[in-house]
Amino acid sequence: MSMLHLVNKSPYESNNLSTASSIMKGGDELLLIEDGVYGAVKAGKASAMLEGCTVSVMGPDLAARGISEDKLADGINVIDYNGFVELVEKNDKVQSWL
Amino acid sequence: MAEETKKFMYINRKAPYGTIYAWEALEVVLIGAAFEQDVSVAFMDDGVYQLAKGQDTSGIGMKNFSPTYAALGDFEITKIYVEKESLEERGLTLDDLQHLVWEDEDEDWAEKDSIRLVSRAELGDVLAGQDVLFNF
Numbered sequence: 001m002s003m004l005h006l007v008n009k010s011p012y013e014s015n016n017l018s019t020a021s022s023i024m025k026g027g028d029e030l031l032l033i034e035d036g037v038y039g040a041v042k043a044g045k046a047s048a049m050l051e052g053c054t055v056s057v058m059g060p061d062l063a064a065r066g067i068s069e070d071k072l073a074d075g076i077n078v079i080d081y082n083g084f085v086e087l088v089e090k091n092d093k094v095q096s097w098l
Numbered sequence: 099m100a101e102e103t104k105k106f107m108y109i110n111r112k113a114p115y116g117t118i119y120a121w122e123a124l125e126v127v128l129i130g131a132a133f134e135q136d137v138s139v140a141f142m143d144d145g146v147y148q149l150a151k152g153q154d155t156s157g158i159g160m161k162n163f164s165p166t167y168a169a170l171g172d173f174e175i176t177k178i179y180v181e182k183e184s185l186e187e188r189g190l191t192l193d194d195l196q197h198l199v200w201e202d203e204d205e206d207w208a209e210k211d212s213i214r215l216v217s218r219a220e221l222g223d224v225l226a227g228q229d230v231l232f233n234f
Contacts, residue, residue: 010113010144012188035116038147043189060157064115066150066164066194080157 002027004091007036008098011046016097021049031079031087032057037065042073050076056087105136107228110145114164115155120148121163123234128166130232131173138228139170140221142181145234146188149180149195149213164196171200171212178212181221 005024011017017039020030030053032040039046040057056077062069069078079087088094108127112119131137141149148164155162170178178198185191198212216224225231 008116010116010147013113013144035113035144038113038144038188041189045187045189047189061115064153064155064158064160064162065113065147066152066154068152071189 001093002029002091003093003095004028004087005030006094006096007032007039008034008096010035011039011049012044017046017049020095020097021053024053029054029056029087029091031055031084032061033084034058034061037061037067040072040076041067042071047073056083058084103134103136104229105138105227106130106230106232107225108137108139108232108234109225110139110141110148110234111143112234113144113147114150114153115158115160119234120145121161123232124163124166126232126234127170127175128173131170131175137175138177138179138224139175140179140181140224142184142218142221144184146180146184146190146195149198150190151194151196167196167198171198174200176200176210176212177214179214179216179221179224181218182215183218185215 005020007016007020009016037057056079059078059080110123114120153164199209200212201207
């Protein structure tokens with residue numbers, strides 16, 4: 001049983017990314033949306049929390065915030081809204097960390 | 099009788115699109131500029147993200163208000179403080195931010211940098227010297 005974990009808050013303002021990334025089990029996936037995308041920036045301190053996680057990030061939310069894809073931590077998938085739907089379909093459950 | 103000029107400081111601590119704070123702050127700053135006060139603006143914590151260059155909101159259906167920061171100099175808002183520790187924690191440098199300038203009419207409209215990179219301690223000193231603080 002796999003779970004898709006959604007994080008939409010900045011890791012520098014809330015502990016959502018910390019909680020989500022540490023509770024995730026093997027086979028689970030993490031999707032960063034809205035202000036959550038700041039956690040995907042390689043040079044930022046928060047990116048260390050992503051280690052060992054399967055991570056996707058919303059491209060339109062990156063672009064809005066002026067983050068180019070070359071700034072992301074290694075191994076992160078950049079997706080669009082269709083990719084979001086695919087992730088929801090693919091996993092058994094969705095957990096939104098609000 | 100004209101009232102005394104006060105030192106107004108607007109403190110921005112939120113990222114630009116996840117909440118409405120950043121945009122609202124910008125509106126209030128511009129309204130405040132019309133009252134001819136001594137205005138400063140500070141960006142710290144997630145607020146530093148507001149000044150990131152290259153913002154393109156076409157994919158999220160929201161207005162990109164980031165070009166407005168470049169107009170602050172025309173409203174005589176020339177003191178923009180950016181906190182160093184907040185940039186570092188987020189893996190950002192001044193190069194990742196817009197280059198904001200103002201024109202000094204006392205020096206033949208010479209273009210000068212508006213952004214002042216300060217440490218948290220220095221920003222604390224700046225805050226201590228203000229008359230009125232607005233938080234967003």
